[in-house]
Amino acid sequence: MAPQTRGVSFPKIVIERDSDSEQSSSSSEDEDEVQNDAGEESEKVDEVEVVDESEASTSAKSRRQPISISLKKVCKVCKKPGHEAGFRGATYIDCPMKPCFLCKMPGHTTMSCPHRVATEYGVIPAPLKNTHSSLEYVFQRQVRHHIPTIKPSFVIPKYLNCGVVRYHSRRITCLEFHPTINNILISGDKKGQFGVWDFGKVHEKAVYGNIHSCILNNMKFKPSNDGTVYGASSDGTISCIDLETGISSTLMNLNPDGWQGPSSWRMLYGMDINSDRGLLLAADNFGFLYMADARSNNVIGKPILIHKKGSKVTGLHCHPLQPDLLLSCGNDHFARIWDMRLIEDKSSIYNLSHKRVVNSAYFSPQTGSKILTTSQDNRLSIWDSIFGDMDSPSREIVHSHDFNRHLTPFRAEWDPKDNSESLVVVGRYISENYNGTALHPIDFIDVSNGQLVAEVMDPNITTISPVNKLHPRDDVLASGSSRSIFIWRPKENSELKRDRDPSRILLCGKGERKSKFEDDSGDDDFGKDTYGSKSSKTKKTNLKKSKVCSSKLKY
DNA sequence: AGACGATGCGACC
DNA sequence: TGGTCGCCCTCGTC
Numbered sequence: 001m002a003p004q005t006r007g008v009s010f011p012k013i014v015i016e017r018d019s020d021s022e023q024s025s026s027s028s029e030d031e032d033e034v035q036n037d038a039g040e041e042s043e044k045v046d047e048v049e050v051v052d053e054s055e056a057s058t059s060a061k062s063r064r065q066p067i068s069i070s071l072k073k074v075c076k077v078c079k080k081p082g083h084e085a086g087f088r089g090a091t092y093i094d095c096p097m098k099p100c101f102l103c104k105m106p107g108h109t110t111m112s113c114p115h116r117v118a119t120e121y122g123v124i125p126a127p128l129k130n131t132h133s134s135l136e137y138v139f140q141r142q143v144r145h146h147i148p149t150i151k152p153s154f155v156i157p158k159y160l161n162c163g164v165v166r167y168h169s170r171r172i173t174c175l176e177f178h179p180t181i182n183n184i185l186i187s188g189d190k191k192g193q194f195g196v197w198d199f200g201k202v203h204e205k206a207v208y209g210n211i212h213s214c215i216l217n218n219m220k221f222k223p224s225n226d227g228t229v230y231g232a233s234s235d236g237t238i239s240c241i242d243l244e245t246g247i248s249s250t251l252m253n254l255n256p257d258g259w260q261g262p263s264s265w266r267m268l269y270g271m272d273i274n275s276d277r278g279l280l281l282a283a284d285n286f287g288f289l290y291m292a293d294a295r296s297n298n299v300i301g302k303p304i305l306i307h308k309k310g311s312k313v314t315g316l317h318c319h320p321l322q323p324d325l326l327l328s329c330g331n332d333h334f335a336r337i338w339d340m341r342l343i344e345d346k347s348s349i350y351n352l353s354h355k356r357v358v359n360s361a362y363f364s365p366q367t368g369s370k371i372l373t374t375s376q377d378n379r380l381s382i383w384d385s386i387f388g389d390m391d392s393p394s395r396e397i398v399h400s401h402d403f404n405r406h407l408t409p410f411r412a413e414w415d416p417k418d419n420s421e422s423l424v425v426v427g428r429y430i431s432e433n434y435n436g437t438a439l440h441p442i443d444f445i446d447v448s449n450g451q452l453v454a455e456v457m458d459p460n461i462t463t464i465s466p467v468n469k470l471h472p473r474d475d476v477l478a479s480g481s482s483r484s485i486f487i488w489r490p491k492e493n494s495e496l497k498r499d500r501d502p503s504r505i506l507l508c509g510k511g512e513r514k515s516k517f518e519d520d521s522g523d524d525d526f527g528k529d530t531y532g533s534k535s536s537k538t539k540k541t542n543l544k545k546s547k548v549c550s551s552k553l554k555y
Numbered sequence: 556a557g558a559c560g561a562t563g564c565g566a567c568c
Numbered sequence: 569t570g571g572t573c574g575c576c577c578t579c580g581t582c
Contacts, residue, residue, distance in 0.1 A: 101577095357564070357565095400577095403578085405575080440577080463579075464577090
């Protein structure tokens, strides 16, 4: 980056010692140092020149040299002069001495990163391992653009349809659609609260706050009874929740003796259900896998170390067709594939290496032949078990989701309806300028070629949406953004089933609750900030009242 | 409007 | 191996 110059001269600070006759000792060298202004983003280095006392003692006390402090503008990242890093307005200027923040490669900055404008940049086709396979033609169609695609055009739910602002009291951590009832969405938050929302009837929702005491990390519907949900929490318990009543029982408790300090407090993150084997699987923050019988709710066997000891297992996923295959991912930078018939320490079939923490790993939803991982190295990786060799990913797609504090970790998810198993959805961390507003879109990416299929956003939602879920049957996207949940559909004014007069549907920010809602929203504390949109004008007008859109419109 | 803090990971010693 | 510190586009509260 070229050195920045500014019109205002940089102040030179001279601290005069007690002297009644001497001028300051500004020399030409001092003048050379004083070039920069007081840039608000740059860091100042104080250079203090103190005259040697012994030298001073040789002359009269009244001729002591002054202390001269000059402020030099240096980069706040590398401490070198000549460039600046940091925010300029809402845009972050990279330090050119550091690797690109987006792709982590040296030699350029985020602003000039080729991945910033082309998602498919550098995407390499999977190696042709089984070139004589009958599936080769299908594969060729995926990697060669000139071969007509067999994929139907994707239907992207990109228009905000309805939402609940401040539904939860803490940030959303997980979302799941009901397996059989189309309009039911369940949600979990950082405080452990469990929400059930009928987004077809926008105001029908409930939040249960007494099930878990901290982060609800993962939820799964019970395969044999879709009125029951399992929840895995950082309080170390697996809950079994009745959807109708919100009444729960505890299936597993890893901290029966209560808080004995952080070194012993077990937190459950990844969870999945192996319906063929009748098993509930969960994994903790120390690298261990736990199993329970999903019928009797009894814990089975001893914990098994499946990731580096002491490291968090961030996710578990059972293969959709092969009940013996289990996929796990964790903070030890690996996703691992296991054979359930013989699962013990270091018995993994494959270890999929990543450069940083793996936030999630999922088998493709229909055949399970591909694996999609989201890692904090800003890459989505596709591992193809048919055409790839599993030693390295078939494809890596650079995508901005490297942010591990304050936000729920980003997790790219497959579209369960896409028969070609190539469409994935993932929230984006880095913002872009859309007509003067900085927005964080939800990206739809075709992982067969790396192309960005769609960016889903709404000018009123300026927050980041790390949690996204595609409906198993309908063209519906649910996104969790901070404490709010939004539903997106393919058409802007798609019909919204309501049980009340649309004119009554308003968004109410804090302190602006409309009295007519007071008796409408049940007894939860978070149920009054709801809106459904039939008219985008109404939606925007109402949203402007909310802090969600009134703050931090960037650029 | 501005300060603050909860908070997870990686680098470095 | 453990402790400490710093962080790049948070977001809500006081």
